[in-house]
Amino acid sequence: DADVTQTPRNRITKTGKRIMLECSQTKGHDRMYWYRQDPGLGLRLIYYSFDVKDINKGEISDGYSVSRQAQAKFSLSLESAIPNQTALYFCATSSPGEERSNQPQHFGDGTRLSIL
Protein backbone atom coordinates (compact mmCIF):
# COMPACT_ATOMS: atom_id res chain seq x y z
CA ASP A 1 0.00 0.00 0.00
CA ALA A 2 1.18 3.52 -0.78
CA ASP A 3 2.39 5.62 2.14
CA VAL A 4 0.55 8.69 0.83
CA THR A 5 -2.78 7.99 -0.83
CA GLN A 6 -4.79 10.48 -2.82
CA THR A 7 -8.38 10.01 -3.89
CA PRO A 8 -9.70 10.29 -6.47
CA ARG A 9 -6.88 9.75 -8.98
CA ASN A 10 -8.84 11.42 -11.75
CA ARG A 11 -11.88 13.69 -11.72
CA ILE A 12 -13.79 15.54 -14.38
CA THR A 13 -16.39 17.99 -13.22
CA LYS A 14 -18.27 21.12 -14.23
CA THR A 15 -17.74 24.76 -13.42
CA GLY A 16 -19.37 25.78 -10.16
CA LYS A 17 -19.32 22.36 -8.53
CA ARG A 18 -17.82 21.78 -5.10
CA ILE A 19 -15.01 19.25 -5.14
CA MET A 20 -13.06 17.58 -2.39
CA LEU A 21 -9.71 15.89 -2.87
CA GLU A 22 -8.59 13.63 -0.08
CA CYS A 23 -5.19 12.64 1.17
CA SER A 24 -4.28 10.08 3.80
CA GLN A 25 -0.86 8.94 4.95
CA THR A 26 0.58 6.08 6.94
CA LYS A 27 4.02 7.61 7.42
CA GLY A 28 3.19 9.16 10.77
CA HIS A 29 4.33 12.57 9.58
CA ASP A 30 3.01 15.69 11.22
CA ARG A 31 3.38 17.92 8.18
CA MET A 32 1.13 17.74 5.16
CA TYR A 33 0.97 19.87 2.04
CA TRP A 34 -1.19 20.45 -1.01
CA TYR A 35 0.38 21.53 -4.31
CA ARG A 36 -0.89 22.06 -7.80
CA GLN A 37 1.16 21.47 -10.90
CA ASP A 38 0.56 23.27 -14.17
CA PRO A 39 2.66 22.66 -17.30
CA GLY A 40 5.83 24.75 -17.24
CA LEU A 41 5.20 26.11 -13.77
CA GLY A 42 6.42 23.32 -11.55
CA LEU A 43 4.69 22.84 -8.21
CA ARG A 44 2.97 25.65 -6.39
CA LEU A 45 1.99 25.41 -2.75
CA ILE A 46 -1.71 25.83 -1.96
CA TYR A 47 -1.93 25.07 1.77
CA TYR A 48 0.14 23.33 4.38
CA SER A 49 -0.42 22.02 7.87
CA PHE A 50 2.13 21.26 10.56
CA ASP A 51 -0.31 19.56 12.86
CA VAL A 52 -4.05 19.11 13.30
CA LYS A 53 -4.50 22.60 14.76
CA ASP A 54 -2.14 24.37 12.39
CA ILE A 55 -3.23 25.38 8.88
CA ASN A 56 -1.34 27.85 6.73
CA LYS A 57 -1.92 29.43 3.37
CA GLY A 58 0.59 28.85 0.66
CA GLU A 59 1.41 30.74 -2.49
CA ILE A 60 -1.94 30.26 -4.24
CA SER A 61 -4.67 29.61 -1.68
CA ASP A 62 -7.45 31.71 -3.24
CA GLY A 63 -10.36 29.55 -4.31
CA TYR A 64 -9.28 26.64 -2.11
CA SER A 65 -9.86 25.53 1.46
CA VAL A 66 -8.48 22.66 3.50
CA SER A 67 -9.35 20.54 6.48
CA ARG A 68 -6.97 18.55 8.65
CA GLN A 69 -9.34 15.98 10.08
CA ALA A 70 -6.63 13.95 11.80
CA GLN A 71 -2.88 13.66 11.76
CA ALA A 72 -3.16 11.24 8.86
CA LYS A 73 -5.80 13.06 6.79
CA PHE A 74 -5.67 16.35 4.93
CA SER A 75 -8.36 17.26 2.41
CA LEU A 76 -8.47 20.02 -0.17
CA SER A 77 -11.74 21.60 -1.29
CA LEU A 78 -12.62 23.71 -4.27
CA GLU A 79 -15.78 25.48 -3.15
CA SER A 80 -16.89 26.53 -6.64
CA ALA A 81 -14.63 25.06 -9.28
CA ILE A 82 -13.51 27.11 -12.26
CA PRO A 83 -11.73 25.96 -15.45
CA ASN A 84 -8.37 27.53 -14.54
CA GLN A 85 -8.23 25.19 -11.55
CA THR A 86 -7.70 22.35 -13.98
CA ALA A 87 -4.36 20.90 -12.93
CA LEU A 88 -2.53 17.98 -11.37
CA TYR A 89 -2.85 18.15 -7.57
CA PHE A 90 -0.35 16.59 -5.20
CA CYS A 91 -0.49 15.88 -1.52
CA ALA A 92 2.84 15.56 0.27
CA THR A 93 4.06 14.82 3.77
CA SER A 94 7.27 15.43 5.65
CA SER A 95 8.69 14.91 9.08
CA PRO A 96 9.51 17.98 11.14
CA GLY A 97 13.22 17.94 10.39
CA GLU A 98 14.28 20.03 13.34
CA GLU A 99 18.03 20.51 13.13
CA ARG A 100 18.03 18.38 10.04
CA SER A 101 17.29 19.47 6.54
CA ASN A 102 17.56 16.07 4.96
CA GLN A 103 13.98 14.91 5.13
CA PRO A 104 12.39 15.02 1.68
CA GLN A 105 8.73 15.43 1.06
CA HIS A 106 6.88 12.24 0.22
CA PHE A 107 4.26 12.61 -2.46
CA GLY A 108 1.04 10.89 -3.33
CA ASP A 109 0.48 9.82 -6.91
CA GLY A 110 -1.51 12.93 -7.73
CA THR A 111 -5.08 13.75 -8.72
CA ARG A 112 -5.75 14.88 -12.27
CA LEU A 113 -8.61 17.35 -12.06
CA SER A 114 -10.39 18.70 -15.12
CA ILE A 115 -13.03 21.39 -14.83
CA LEU A 116 -15.19 21.92 -17.87
Add this chain to the structure above:
Amino acid sequence: AQKITQTQPGMFVQEKEAVTLDCTYDTSDQSYGLFWYKQPSSGEMIFLIYQGSYDEQNATEGRYSLNFQKARKSANLVISASQLGDSAMYFCAMREGRNFNKFYFGSGTKLNVKP
Protein backbone atom coordinates in the same frame (compact mmCIF):
# COMPACT_ATOMS: atom_id res chain seq x y z
CA ALA B 1 13.45 36.57 -6.70
CA GLN B 2 12.86 32.93 -7.49
CA LYS B 3 14.09 30.53 -4.90
CA ILE B 4 14.88 27.73 -7.35
CA THR B 5 15.79 28.29 -10.99
CA GLN B 6 16.00 25.58 -13.60
CA THR B 7 16.98 27.21 -16.88
CA GLN B 8 16.63 24.18 -19.15
CA PRO B 9 12.97 23.54 -19.99
CA GLY B 10 13.96 20.54 -22.12
CA MET B 11 17.04 18.50 -22.88
CA PHE B 12 18.03 15.59 -25.07
CA VAL B 13 20.73 13.05 -24.32
CA GLN B 14 21.91 9.98 -26.14
CA GLU B 15 21.42 6.69 -24.37
CA LYS B 16 24.48 5.66 -22.31
CA GLU B 17 25.83 9.20 -22.18
CA ALA B 18 25.97 11.43 -19.10
CA VAL B 19 23.78 14.49 -18.73
CA THR B 20 23.79 17.45 -16.35
CA LEU B 21 20.58 19.20 -15.30
CA ASP B 22 21.14 22.67 -13.94
CA CYS B 23 19.72 24.13 -10.75
CA THR B 24 20.52 27.36 -8.95
CA TYR B 25 18.98 28.45 -5.69
CA ASP B 26 18.58 31.54 -3.61
CA THR B 27 18.68 31.56 0.17
CA SER B 28 20.16 33.57 2.99
CA ASP B 29 19.96 30.65 5.41
CA GLN B 30 23.17 28.97 6.48
CA SER B 31 21.53 25.58 6.81
CA TYR B 32 19.32 24.19 4.08
CA GLY B 33 18.77 21.07 2.03
CA LEU B 34 18.61 20.48 -1.70
CA PHE B 35 16.66 17.70 -3.38
CA TRP B 36 16.01 16.32 -6.82
CA TYR B 37 12.82 14.57 -7.82
CA LYS B 38 11.94 12.64 -10.96
CA GLN B 39 8.45 12.76 -12.45
CA PRO B 40 7.83 10.15 -15.17
CA SER B 41 4.93 10.51 -17.57
CA SER B 42 2.74 8.55 -15.17
CA GLY B 43 2.88 11.60 -12.89
CA GLU B 44 4.24 10.43 -9.56
CA MET B 45 7.05 12.33 -7.83
CA ILE B 46 10.06 10.16 -7.04
CA PHE B 47 12.74 11.40 -4.64
CA LEU B 48 16.22 10.87 -6.11
CA ILE B 49 18.96 12.53 -4.09
CA TYR B 50 19.65 14.94 -1.25
CA GLN B 51 22.49 17.38 -0.49
CA GLY B 52 22.84 19.24 2.77
CA SER B 53 24.35 22.70 2.87
CA TYR B 54 27.03 21.55 5.32
CA ASP B 55 27.91 18.39 3.43
CA GLU B 56 31.44 18.67 2.12
CA GLN B 57 31.15 15.76 -0.27
CA ASN B 58 28.86 15.75 -3.27
CA ALA B 59 25.94 13.38 -2.80
CA THR B 60 25.74 10.24 -4.92
CA GLU B 61 22.99 7.66 -5.32
CA GLY B 62 23.74 5.02 -7.90
CA ARG B 63 23.84 6.72 -11.30
CA TYR B 64 22.79 10.05 -9.80
CA SER B 65 25.20 12.55 -8.36
CA LEU B 66 24.75 16.10 -7.25
CA ASN B 67 27.38 18.65 -8.26
CA PHE B 68 27.12 21.05 -5.33
CA GLN B 69 28.87 24.39 -5.65
CA LYS B 70 27.90 26.34 -2.58
CA ALA B 71 29.58 29.62 -3.44
CA ARG B 72 27.79 29.68 -6.77
CA LYS B 73 24.54 28.45 -5.20
CA SER B 74 24.20 25.69 -7.71
CA ALA B 75 23.13 22.09 -7.25
CA ASN B 76 23.27 20.38 -10.61
CA LEU B 77 22.09 16.81 -11.07
CA VAL B 78 24.35 14.53 -13.06
CA ILE B 79 22.92 11.33 -14.49
CA SER B 80 25.57 8.94 -15.73
CA ALA B 81 25.02 6.27 -18.37
CA SER B 82 21.55 7.51 -19.33
CA GLN B 83 18.84 4.93 -19.87
CA LEU B 84 15.59 5.19 -21.81
CA GLY B 85 13.74 4.99 -18.50
CA ASP B 86 15.39 8.22 -17.41
CA SER B 87 13.13 10.15 -19.78
CA ALA B 88 11.03 12.25 -17.41
CA MET B 89 10.61 15.65 -15.80
CA TYR B 90 13.18 16.49 -13.16
CA PHE B 91 12.57 18.98 -10.36
CA CYS B 92 15.08 20.64 -8.12
CA ALA B 93 13.82 21.61 -4.66
CA MET B 94 15.12 23.32 -1.55
CA ARG B 95 14.16 23.04 2.11
CA GLU B 96 15.01 26.00 4.34
CA GLY B 97 13.65 28.17 7.07
CA ARG B 98 13.17 27.90 10.79
CA ASN B 99 12.82 24.21 11.57
CA PHE B 100 13.23 23.67 7.85
CA ASN B 101 9.57 24.28 7.33
CA LYS B 102 9.65 25.70 3.82
CA PHE B 103 10.00 23.82 0.56
CA TYR B 104 10.48 25.41 -2.85
CA PHE B 105 10.45 23.75 -6.27
CA GLY B 106 11.87 24.76 -9.61
CA SER B 107 9.85 24.69 -12.82
CA GLY B 108 11.46 21.47 -13.98
CA THR B 109 13.53 20.14 -16.86
CA LYS B 110 12.11 17.60 -19.29
CA LEU B 111 14.76 15.08 -20.21
CA ASN B 112 14.43 12.92 -23.29
CA VAL B 113 16.83 10.03 -23.71
CA LYS B 114 17.34 9.01 -27.34
CA PRO B 115 18.11 5.41 -28.30
